[in-house]
Amino acid sequence: xxxxxxxxxxxxxxxxxxxxxxxxxxxxxxxxxxxxxxxxxxxxxxxxxxxxxxxxxxxxxxxxxxxxxxxxxxxxxxxxxxxxxxxxxxxxxxxxxxxx
Amino acid sequence: xxxxxxxxxxxxxxxxxxxxxxxxxxxxxxxxxxxxxxxxxxxxxxxxxxxxxxxxxxxxxxxxxxxxxxxxxxxxxxxxxxxxxxxxxxxxxxxxxxxxxxxxxxxxxxxxxxxxxxxxxxxxxxxxxxxxxxxxxxxxxxxxxxxxxxxxxxxxxxxxxxxxxxxxxxxxxxxxxxxxxxxxxxxxxxxxxxxxxxxxxxxxxxxxxxxxxxxxxxxxxxxxxxxxxxxxxxxxxxxxxxxxxxxxxxxxxxxxxxxxxxxxxxxxxxxxxxxxxxxxxxxxxxxxxxxxxxxxxxxxxxxxxxxxxxxxxxxxxxxxxxxxxxxxxxxxxxxxxxxxxxxxxxxxxxxxxxxxxxxxxxxxxxxxxxxxxxxxxxxxxxxxxxxxxxxxxxxxxxxxxxxxxxxxxxxxxxxxxxxxxxxxxxxxxxxxxxxxxxxxxxxxxxxxxxxxxxxxxxxxxxxxxxxxxxxxxxxxxxxxxxxxxxxxxxxxx
Numbered sequence: 309x310x311x312x313x314x315x316x317x318x319x320x321x322x323x324x325x326x327x328x329x330x331x332x333x334x335x336x337x338x339x340x341x342x343x344x345x346x347x348x349x350x351x352x353x354x355x356x357x358x359x360x361x362x363x364x365x366x367x368x369x370x371x372x373x374x375x376x377x378x379x380x381x382x383x384x385x386x387x388x389x390x391x392x393x394x395x396x397x398x399x400x401x402x403x404x405x406x407x408x
Numbered sequence: 409x410x411x412x413x414x415x416x417x418x419x420x421x422x423x424x425x426x427x428x429x430x431x432x433x434x435x436x437x438x439x440x441x442x443x444x445x446x447x448x449x450x451x452x453x454x455x456x457x458x459x460x461x462x463x464x465x466x467x468x469x470x471x472x473x474x475x476x477x478x479x480x481x482x483x484x485x486x487x488x489x490x491x492x493x494x495x496x497x498x499x500x501x502x503x504x505x506x507x508x509x510x511x512x513x514x515x516x517x518x519x520x521x522x523x524x525x526x527x528x529x530x531x532x533x534x535x536x537x538x539x540x541x542x543x544x545x546x547x548x549x550x551x552x553x554x555x556x557x558x559x560x561x562x563x564x565x566x567x568x569x570x571x572x573x574x575x576x577x578x579x580x581x582x583x584x585x586x587x588x589x590x591x592x593x594x595x596x597x598x599x600x601x602x603x604x605x606x607x608x609x610x611x612x613x614x615x616x617x618x619x620x621x622x623x624x625x626x627x628x629x630x631x632x633x634x635x636x637x638x639x640x641x642x643x644x645x646x647x648x649x650x651x652x653x654x655x656x657x658x659x660x661x662x663x664x665x666x667x668x669x670x671x672x673x674x675x676x677x678x679x680x681x682x683x684x685x686x687x688x689x690x691x692x693x694x695x696x697x698x699x700x701x702x703x704x705x706x707x708x709x710x711x712x713x714x715x716x717x718x719x720x721x722x723x724x725x726x727x728x729x730x731x732x733x734x735x736x737x738x739x740x741x742x743x744x745x746x747x748x749x750x751x752x753x754x755x756x757x758x759x760x761x762x763x764x765x766x767x768x769x770x771x772x773x774x775x776x777x778x779x780x781x782x783x784x785x786x787x788x789x790x791x792x793x794x795x796x797x798x799x800x801x802x803x804x805x806x807x808x809x810x811x812x813x814x815x816x817x818x819x820x821x822x823x824x825x826x827x828x829x830x831x832x833x834x835x836x837x838x839x840x841x842x843x844x845x846x847x848x849x850x851x852x853x854x855x856x857x858x859x860x861x862x863x864x865x866x867x868x869x870x871x872x873x874x875x876x877x878x879x880x881x882x883x884x885x886x887x888x889x890x891x892x893x894x895x896x897x898x899x900x901x
Contacts, residue, residue: 323587330580339576346583353590361597369541373586376548380579383555387571390559394568403569406643
C-alpha cells in the first residue's frame with residue numbers, strides 16, 4: 309500500500325498549483341479551473357484519509373464536495389456570462405467600475 | 409406532553425424556508441412572466457414570518473433546552489440554533505418586504521424571492537450543523553444563491569462586477585475551507601464536531617491539524633467579511649441591490665459567526681488546543697485588524713453605501729471579540745452571549761440602515777453624503793429612523809445597539825482581555841465621526857438638489873419602521889434578549 313504521506317504530498321501539490329493559477333491568471337474561466345483543482349486537492353485528501361482511517365465518512369463527503377463543485381461552476385459560468393455581456397471580456401481585472 | 413412531535417419538526421424554521429422556496433418555484437413555473445409582485449413577495453414574507461414564529465415559539469417553549477440531534481448526529485437543534493434562526497428569519501422578512509418596492513421593475517421576480525428563501529434555508533442550517541460536512545454544505549447553500557442575488561441586475565455593470573468579485577473570493581475561500589476540513593478529518597478520522605474534540609486529544613499530528621484549523625478559520629472569515637477575506641464586502645455591498653446588501657451584511661454575517669461559534673467551541677475547545685494550536689491568538693489578531701481596518705476605511709468613504717459596507721466590516725471585528733475572548737473558563741458564556749446578542753441587535757439596526765439606502769436609491773437621490781443634504785425636510789420619518797440606526801451602530805444609548813455592545817465589551821473585560829475592549833472602544837468613538845456625517849447631511853445641510861420624491865413606497869417604509877421600532881424597543885426589552893443569548897451560549901460551553 310502506498311503510504312499516506314504520498315497522498316498528502318500529491319494533494320498539497322495540486323492545491324499549490326490551484327493557488328498559483330488563481331494568483332497569476334486573469335481569465336475568469338482559468339480561475340474556475342483553478343478552484344476545481346483546489347476542491348479536488350481536498351477530495352484526494354478525503355479519500356486517502358478515509359482509507360487510512362478505515363471508515364467511509366471521507367469518501368461520502370468527497371461525493372458531496374464533487375456535487376458542490378458542479379453547482380459552483382454552474383453559478384460561476386452564469387456570472388462569467390453576464391460579465392462578458394457587460395464588459396465584452398472575461399478578464400477579471402477589467403471589471404473595475406468601483407474603486408477599491 | 410401527551411403527543412410527541414417527530415424529531416424533524418424541530419427543524420421547522422428551516423423547513424418553512426424550503427417550502428416557501430418551492431411554492432415560489434411552483435408559482436413561477438405556472439406563470440413565468442408573472443407581474444403579480446404582491447403574490448410573490450407575499451409568499452416570501454409569509455414564509456419568513458412563519459419561520460420566525462416557529463423559532464420564537466420553540467425558544468419560548470424551551471424546545472432547545474435539551475439539544476435534539478438528528479440524522480446520525482449531523483444536525484443539532486438547541487437554543488443556540490433557534491436563536492440564530494430567529495435572527496435570520498426576521499432579517500429575511502424585512503428584506504423581502506422592502507424588495508417589493510425596490511425590485512419593482514425587475515423581470516425575474518419569482519427567481520429573486522426563491523433565491524432569497526434558499527439562501528435563508530442555508531443560513532438557518534448553519535448554526536445547527538454538528539458535523540463539518542453539514543457546515544460545508546450549509547455554508548455553500550447560503551453562498552451560492554447569494555452570488556446570484558448580488559449579480560441579479562444583469563444589465564447593471566456594478567451589480568455584475570460585485571457578483572463576480574463576491575463569487576471569485578467565495579469560491580476560493582470555500583475551497584480553502586474544504587481543504588481545511590479534509591486535514592482535520594485526516595487527523596481525527598471523523599467529521600462530527602464533538603468527536604473531533606475527543607479524537608484530537610489522543611492524536612499527535614499537531615502541524616497538520618493546526619493548518620487545518622487555520623484554513624477553517626479562513627473559510628469563516630469570508631462568510632463574516634473579516635480580514636483577510638473581507639475584500640469582497642465593500643464591492644458586493646455597493647454593487648448589489650440594496651436589500652440584498654442588507655441581507656448579506658446582517659443575516660449572512662451572523663450565519664458565519666453562528667457556525668464559527670459552534671465549530672470553535674465544540675470541535676476545537678480552547679483548553680484542549682492551547683498546546684497544539686493557539687487559534688485564539690489568531691482570532692485576536694484578526695479582531696483587532698478587522699475593527700481598525702473597517703472603521704478607518706469607512707471614515708474615508710464618499711458614498712454612504714460603501715461607508716456602511718466598511719462599517720459592517722468593522723462590526724465583524726466587534727463580533728470577533730466574542731470568539732477572541734474565549735479562555736475555556738467560566739467567563740466564556742458571558743462573552744459568547746454578548747456576541748450573540750450583538751448579532752441580533754445588529755441584524756435589525758444594520759438592515760434598517762441599508763434599507764434606508766435602498767429607499768434613497770428608489771428615489772434616485774444619489775449615492776454620496778452630499779446627495780443626502782437636506783433630505784430630512786422631504787422625508788422626516790425615514791431620516792429620523794436612519795438617524796436612529798446610525799447612532800445605534802455607533803453605540804450611543806438611544807437603542808439596543810448600546811446595550812449589546814456594552815455587554816460584549818464587558819464580557820471581554822471579564823475574560824481578562826481589557827485591551828481588546830480598549831481597541832473596540834477607540835474604534836467605536838471613531839465610528840461616531842462617519843455615522844454622524846450622514847446625520848449632519850440629512851438634518852443640518854442645505855439641499856444641493858431638487859428631490860423628485862413622488863411617492864412613499866409602503867413596503868420600504870414598513871420594513872424601515874419595523875427595524876427602527878425593534879431597535880428601540882430592545883433597549884427596555886434587553887432583559888429577555890440577554891436571557892435567550894445566555895441560554896444559547898450555555899448550549900455551547
